[in-house]
Amino acid sequence: MQETDIQFLENSFKKYYFDHFNKIKVPERTSEREFGYQKFNSGMTRHITISNDKELHLMLMNNIPSDVYCSNGYYTFPNLPMNEKDWKEADLIFDIDAKDLNLSCRNNHTITICTNCKKISNSLSQCTECNSSKLEKKSLPCKNCINASKKEVEKLIDVLTNDLAISQENIQVYFSGNEGFHVYAYDLIFQKLGPRERSDLTDYILFKGIIPETFGIRKFKSDKKSFPNFNEKGWRGRFSTYIFGSKSKRPKILTEIFANGYSFFQKTLDDAAENIGVKIDPNVTVDIHRIFRLPGSINSKSG
Known part of the structure; x- marks a missing residue:
């Protein structure tokens, strides 16, 4: 990037952070977070400690970063190297990005x-x-990309509120500034989860790894009575709505499902995951040491 271009961008970014700092979401427990930033034509600077909103504003004005980040994790010593930070817990954050939705418009x-x-x-x-x-x-x-991402956000919020009992008031959605959204779920129970537990959680949200036995389909002695109805909560109810479409079609389709057997139904479940599973990026959610774009800050890839 040319020096004149960098100067123009830095002046524009500085003006934004001077005039609109109130749009920046200053994270709670600021002093326990790791901050980082990247400058135009430069690498990443990490392991920064900031005590309050005034220090954050000062950092933005002095360094004029192209991108600024904050950790989902809380640390005793956020300014030290990763293995010395003393991790406490981490916010539960989901990333939904249009590039992961396999949209036909992408080539255009x-x-x-x-x-x-x-x-x-x-x-x-x-x-x-x-x-x-x-x-x-x-x-x-x-x-179309943004609207498709919004639909995935709506699906995610449905799972978070109805399946995981996270209050709507504790869910915040922020535009990533580029191709999607970051969804923050603030809940003390989930903040304590480690990578393995978060991996199990992402599998649930993705509708991944579901086995036929969950729906009463077994290799031997399947049970029609165990197959979900429309009014059931969670993925059993969502799958039932997806596979039948309407209650009137249920008897015929159910007979076909049991006639086709275990392996065929497993493939049906795998195909359903592509359609009704929430398309989050699992690598983002399981990472308890990740730094995320600070909500309200400018994404240098925008525009």
Whole structure:
């Protein structure tokens, strides 16, 4: 990036943080968090301790970062290296991104930049200038991308409130500034969870790893009475609504399900996960040491 471009961007970012600092979500228990930032044409600076909103504002004005981050984790010593921080707990955060939704519109607003000759093209496999396969993809989300991400957020909130009993008031949704949303679920019970427990939780939300026995389908002696009805809570009810469509179709489809057997129903469950599972990024949620974009801050990839 040219020096004049960097100067223009830094002036614009500084003005934003001077005029609109009230839009920044200053995290609770600020002094227990790790902060980090990245400057234009520069690497990441991490392991920063900030005590309050005034110190945060000062950091933004002095350093003018292109991107600023805050940890989901709470530490005794947030400024020390990771193995010395003394982790206490971490907020439960979910990431929903349009790039993970397999949307057909993506090809219409995705270009590639050849890392070899810098040629910009629509080719997604090979540079049209030098035939290099070393391509960097760039995409700007369209309205369809954002709307699809919003639908996934709605599905996630349904699971969080109805299945996990997290109060709606304790759920905050922030636009990531690029292609999706970060969903924060503030609940003391879930803050104590480690990576393994969070992995189990993401599997549940993704509707991943579901076995036929959950629905009364067994390799031997399946039980029709155990198959879920429309009014059941949780994934059993959601799956029932998805697979039957309406109550009038239930008897016929149920007969077909039991006639097709165990293996066929397992495939049906796997296919259903792609359609009704919430498309969160599991790697984000299980990471208890991750730093997230500070809500309200500017994403340098926007625009």
